[in-house]
Amino acid sequence: MKIGFIGTGNMGSSIIKGILSSKFEKSENINIFDLDKEKVNNLVKEYGVNAVNSEKELAENCDIIVLSVKPHIIPVVLKNLSGNVKKDTIILTIAAGISISMIENTLGEDKKVVRTMPNTPAQVLSGMTAVTFNKNIENSEKEIIFKLLNSFGKSVEIEEKLMHAYTGISGSLPAYVYMFMEALADGGVLCGMPRNKAYEIVAQTVAGSAKMLLETGKHPGQLKDEVCSPAGTTIEAVRVLENGNFRGNVIEAVAACTEKSKEMAGEK
Numbered sequence: 001m002k003i004g005f006i007g008t009g010n011m012g013s014s015i016i017k018g019i020l021s022s023k024f025e026k027s028e029n030i031n032i033f034d035l036d037k038e039k040v041n042n043l044v045k046e047y048g049v050n051a052v053n054s055e056k057e058l059a060e061n062c063d064i065i066v067l068s069v070k071p072h073i074i075p076v077v078l079k080n081l082s083g084n085v086k087k088d089t090i091i092l093t094i095a096a097g098i099s100i101s102m103i104e105n106t107l108g109e110d111k112k113v114v115r116t117m118p119n120t121p122a123q124v125l126s127g128m129t130a131v132t133f134n135k136n137i138e139n140s141e142k143e144i145i146f147k148l149l150n151s152f153g154k155s156v157e158i159e160e161k162l163m164h165a166y167t168g169i170s171g172s173l174p175a176y177v178y179m180f181m182e183a184l185a186d187g188g189v190l191c192g193m194p195r196n197k198a199y200e201i202v203a204q205t206v207a208g209s210a211k212m213l214l215e216t217g218k219h220p221g222q223l224k225d226e227v228c229s230p231a232g233t234t235i236e237a238v239r240v241l242e243n244g245n246f247r248g249n250v251i252e253a254v255a256a257c258t259e260k261s262k263e264m265a266g267e268k
């Protein structure tokens with residue numbers, strides 16, 4: 001299967017790395033188009049993927065076209081694709097706030113469109129991607145898309161209207177977690193821990209905590225309680241976090257992200 005990427009920045013290149021390292025597809029079946037020739041040359045050199053010179057050339061040679069440019073560039077790309085997309089080609093968008101109907105309006109309602117929201121951990125095969133399909137996608141094609149998305153992590157089908165909230169709790173989430181981890185390491189450094197050791201300790205502990213939530217099936221509050229000894233160390237930290245409105249701030253952050261996604265889609 002030939003997969004084409006229009007835009008190979010942070011997210012496009014993360015998916016390419018994921019697809020190649022999971023061996024879902026071979027590098028000769030990956031076509032890329034990006035206006036930034038340096039990025040293209042680096043990917044061609046490092047991964048052996050094929051560079052093409054236009055959206056049209058990409059459309060002619062691909063079964064799946066991934067739209068991985070910034071949302072405001074999507075209309076430009078769609079205009080260049082218009083009239084060049086074959087009947088059975090699947091258009092897969094990863095852009096925040098770009099709806100299926102926006103794509104159908106330019107390319108035609110008969111086109112096969114998949115809307116997704118991935119995240120950057122795709123490049124280490126630990127991505128989490130939400131997906132929603134338009135009416136033209138057949139069950140056999142859904143299976144192919146799930147295989148593709150699962151090759152670089154996990155995926156979940158959601159209603160299109162939930163894509164905004166999903167962006168708040170997954171697409172954008174790695175950034176908040178990295179901020180939390182950076183701050184944790186800063187705290188460690190403040191208390192005398194060498195920085196490189198602090199990052200390793202924090203990353204392994206965050207990964208372990210996430211694994212516990214996934215594998216034990218316990219409520220996060222219970223897992224938290226299991227760490228807090230009476231009059232112990234942890235509850236002191238919990239008190240400070242709660243005095244700073246930790247959970248309230250996180251909820252507000254997710255809501256702000258969700259609202260921004262709606263605004264970008266013109267739904268506000």
Ligand SMILES: NC(=O)C1=CN([C@@H]2O[C@H](COP(=O)(O)OP(=O)(O)OC[C@H]3O[C@@H](n4cnc5c(N)ncnc54)[C@H](O)[C@@H]3O)[C@@H](O)[C@H]2O)C=CC1
Pocket residue numbers: 006007008009010011012033034035036039068069070071073076077094095096117118119120171172
């Ligand atoms: N960065 C992230 O964590 C995530 C991003 N997304 C979505 O992925 C899309 C891309 O985001 P990033 O990769 O972060 O952006 P980016 O800026 O890193 O990459 C965009 C790429 O598009 C290229 N480009 C610009 N105009 C172009 C054109 N007319 N034709 C072809 N290529 C063109 C740029 O040179 C750049 O390499 C966005 O729509 C964003 O909403 C979705 C989930 C997560």
Ligand SMILES: O=C(O)[C@@H]1CCC=N1
Pocket residue numbers: 096167171172
């Ligand atoms: O910040 C953004 O708009 C994109 C969408 C999800 C993650 N990054």
